[in-house]
Amino acid sequence: MSRDSLRVLPLGGLGEIGKNMTVVEYGGRIVVVDTGLRFPTADMLGIDLVLPDFAYLRDRAKDIEAIVVTHGHEDHLGALPWVLRELRDEHLPTVYGGRLTIAMARSKLDEHKLREAPLEDLEPGEELTLGPFGLELVHMTHSIPDSCAVALSTDLGTILITGDYKFDQTPVDGDPADVSRLAELGRDGVLLLCGDSTNADRPGFSPSERIVGPHLEEVFARAQGRIVVTSFASNIHRVQQVIDAAAALGRKVSLVGRSMRKNVNIGRSLGHIELPDGIVIQPHEVEDWADHKVVVISTGSQGEPLSALRRMAHNDHRMIKLHRGDTVVFSATPIPGNERAVNETVDRLYHIGCDVITPREAPIHASGHGYQEELKLMLNLVKPRYVMPVHGDHKRIHLHAQLADAVGIDSGDVFSGENGLPLELDGRGARFGEPEQSGMIFVDGVDIGDPADVALRDRRMLSADGIFIVVATVSEQSGESVAPPEVIFRGVPFIEQADRLVVDIRAEVERSLAHSARDGIREIDLLQQELHDDLAAFVYDRLRRRPMVLPVVVEV
Amino acid sequence: MSRDSLRVLPLGGLGEIGKNMTVVEYGGRIVVVDTGLRFPTADMLGIDLVLPDFAYLRDRAKDIEAIVVTHGHEDHLGALPWVLRELRDEHLPTVYGGRLTIAMARSKLDEHKLREAPLEDLEPGEELTLGPFGLELVHMTHSIPDSCAVALSTDLGTILITGDYKFDQTPVDGDPADVSRLAELGRDGVLLLCGDSTNADRPGFSPSERIVGPHLEEVFARAQGRIVVTSFASNIHRVQQVIDAAAALGRKVSLVGRSMRKNVNIGRSLGHIELPDGIVIQPHEVEDWADHKVVVISTGSQGEPLSALRRMAHNDHRMIKLHRGDTVVFSATPIPGNERAVNETVDRLYHIGCDVITPREAPIHASGHGYQEELKLMLNLVKPRYVMPVHGDHKRIHLHAQLADAVGIDSGDVFSGENGLPLELDGRGARFGEPEQSGMIFVDGVDIGDPADVALRDRRMLSADGIFIVVATVSEQSGESVAPPEVIFRGVPFIEQADRLVVDIRAEVERSLAHSARDGIREIDLLQQELHDDLAAFVYDRLRRRPMVLPVVVEV
DSSP, X not given: OOTTSEEEEEEESBSSSSOOEEEEEETTEEEEEOOOOBOOOTTSTTOOEEEEOOHHHHHTGGGEEEEEESOSSHHHHTTHHHHHHHHTXXXXXXXXXXXXXXXXXXXXXXXTTOTTSOEEEOOTTOEEEETTEEEEEEEEBOSSSSEEEEEEEETTEEEEEOOSOBOOSSOTTSOOOOHHHHHHHHHHOEEEEEEEOTTTTSOSOOOOGGGHHHHHHHHHHHOOSOEEEEOOTTOHHHHHHHXXXXXXXXXXXXXXXXXXXXXXXXXXXXXXXXXXXXXXXXXXXXXXXXXGGEEEEESOTTOOTTSHHHHHHTTOOSSOOOOTTOEEEEOSOOOTTOHHHHHHHHHHHHHHTOEEEOTTTSOOOXXXXXXXXXXXXXXHHHOOSEEEEESBOHXXXXXXXXXXXXXXXXXXXXXXXXXXXXXXXXXXXXXXOOOOOOOEEEEETTEEEOTTOHHHHHHHHHHHHOEEEEEEEEOTTTOOEEEEEEEEEESOOOTTOHHHHHHHHHHHHHXXXXXXXXXXOOOHHHHHHHHHHHHHHHHHHHHSOOOEEEEEEEEO | OOTTSEEEEEEESBSSSSOOEEEEEETTEEEEEOOOOBOOOTTSTTOOEEEEOOHXXXXXXXXXXXXXXXXXXXXXXXXHHHHHHHHTTTOOOEEEEOHHHHHHHHHHHHHTTOXXXXXXXXXXXXXXXXXXXXXXXXXXXXXXXXXXXXXXXXTTEEEEEOOSOBOOSSOTTXXXXXXXXXXXXXXXXEEEEEEEOTTTTSOSOOOOGGGHXXXXXXXHHHOOSOEEEEOOTTOHHXXXXXXXXHHHTTOEEEEESHHHHHHHHHHHHTTSOOOOTTOBOOGGGGGXXXXXXXXXXXXXXXXXXXXXXXXXXXXXXXXXXXXTTOEEEEOSOOOTTOHHHHHHHXXXXXXXXXXXXXXXXXOOOOXXXXXXXXXXXXXHHHOOSEEEEESBOHHHHHHHHHHHHHTXXXXXXXXXXXXXXXXXXXXXXEEEOOOOOOOEEEEETTXXXXXXXXXXXXXXXXXXXXXXXXXXXXXXXXXOEEEEEEEEEESOOOTTOHHHHHHHHHHHHHHHHHHHHHTTOOOHHHHHHHHHHHHHHHHHHHHSOOOEEEEEEEEO
């Protein structure tokens, strides 16, 4: 790559939903847009979080002018502590974003004891020079306030990265996306648009967030008992609408769940949330009020194991006990992969005798991502020379590319990329360059590591069939067994035949050792290898299962 | 319970989707309706299948008059081999069902080497006396041919168990559900209706299976390249419609996947499937034909790991390589829990460049279960004295009970039950009796066991954090360590610090042993307990994780 070309390298968010991160490079300098994470899927055993592999940034730490975060959701902000921890020995770049975004970043970095990181609010429209880049945020609407698109201008042209957005014409805070600024950028010429593809499969326009409020109020008006509403804690306008609906019906509101309380506090301090006087009651006061006087706003819309709502559904919440006649309102849809946990929670609630209202029953949720017509509107406003769809699995990237085609953009100018595949732009055009290292890194307890990690392979094996451990004690002189072998198993099922099987395995160990001794095998590693092979075959033959077999030979 | 009362004991299918099994008892004699299984959820590590706990039947084997299977789906038939294997030493009851159901049961029992089990076709309308019971099957429509409701008549009245059904007025084989017989039974008086609740949450009538054919043909007509259709192999009328659409467009058909070939063969031999002459080509011949001349019918509609379609999506199928321009048609919806596997398969297909058509894009699937209006129609036809909704989670059972209310059945006559909770009926009315043993048993390799199984608890622990094994060799005389301890770990992540950690753990083992020796602890079990506690604390302190810690003390 020439230093004169502009390079856009997605390190996450392509061919997947989540862990969005894009590296923009020009004149040897770098701006990173978003540092997101993903949550692990069920096959990532014991893994807590998934980050983009950002080895590329580690090697280039000194060249990083800034990190820009489009909004405060985990899939755009969540990897920030890990990225900064890796970079800080070399060079700690400033992190820019809207006000709420920076407040959430600060709270997150505090938890990670990274208080020295420089964080800066940036007002949409303010212009900033970062080395060879001009940076400007453009106000957008999404399911969290202060969401922005990022315009990075260079000598070669402007790159617009939309972040997550919808064109909500009647947002709850009265502040729609800045379409005029987008149009201006388009008129002045945008070289590349990197656009959100999340809802590229949904026809039409997304409904406005504002429609949710009246429907919530209708649902509330029909409820006889207590009402519990669950939603994303960061969806501050949604929480505001729940509060407003509660106020309209003369109900008190109680905020339950740590992240709900935290986000409402941050939202309040920034003026995004208004609480009518005296409306809030503490969770421990809920039981003091008549059922028809209370709305509980709770975490747990995704059926998360330790969330407040999940605990209530399992009759396991310290302060709030649900009962027949209560109404639980899911003002959210399950993120793909969470369907089972959500269904399970819903079914527990039915079992208690609650009424459950989900977005299937009433329009009490609106997506934060624009639908097909909005993606087309963005393309028409910005009129980019080139397009690279981002934030989507292969299907959505493909469908977003079709939308670009539908508005008349030449298919040769649309680049359906992959994580790690840099798009290079210069006076002669645009093309993909050589792939850079990319992928997943796993957060597991205090450590991070790569997904091909031996530990995870072992866990898969252990989780499927368990483990057999055999400890044999052999004479250093003769190599012969001098004590009965110990046989220990964990996670291996065999119901009625355990005792007999252990006896048989002991005999097999003795047989194998005697065989090795006869063959003159003395080296411990070799002995263990022989034992392993003999025992694995024996166990498979008996159980038709392949537990991990781990022989330990002790020489005395 | 008095011998004079009639008892209906659901052992599965209530508060869950799957493993349907109902025990009907009168005068000390038993008829079992359905022996279904469920597939494991992601947290059932290494488990292959889930069966209803049928301990109750084991204790009563000699009293079982018959097993009746309503249709050939796994959630109604799949547990049959395990049930018969448990019963055979005492008494092997005859298994009754429709023709296809019995053919599928036979094929299944053959695989399990249970060829001695007596199986009998029963024609709908044929009446049979089984001890104190009269048995009659009533022809119904569902997503597999030969589906039946079961009418069991006794002195006390008739019980109607619907099995899975829809009221398809235009089924593909021209043979709609026998509503007149249902009406007759209703006129003569049905004491209890046990009705399918699967779609109790869907308003209206389900679409007819017949609408799928023309839509498939439309989708096929638009496809330029090869077409791959995936559906449930047992949905024989769907497979027929795919074949018909292929024939109409002059395409050859290839059947791919073991169960697809097996079911088509069974369906053909019973006259449920007609193959136009010369239409079938073998999978290895697919590459010999022009792309626009081929339709592949494949297993894998649920994204199953080893299925033919999943292999194709991962470019890993021996005979069929998909490429850009091929169209893949999902003529099925994901069963709850399979969404992620299906989405992953779809996304791999997009990555290859295939067009993917799912029921979201076109009406190419019809559910086999009746919607709310059909459930009401059943209630109105049968006019039962009492109702017990079955086949559904708590939500659907609750909604089915609401439908009974809507057609005017007194809510006191509707029993929302639970697995293991028997409904007892006699001259004085109906009421729930004392709960019987019920729950899940897990099939794991060749064995079956219960879910509270230690093996599964261990697997969960192993899968989350791995295992540490420490082998210490101590002197029989002094109890002191006589050789450096062996430290082995599997599935424990620690990236850069492994060597140091192993050294530190060795030191900790020595410290713990010395401590025990000082305290005069010599008994191996106690030594191991001390070691375990010391090491577990040490490892947690260092890794902030709780791997399983397994100390083995060898005395020499």
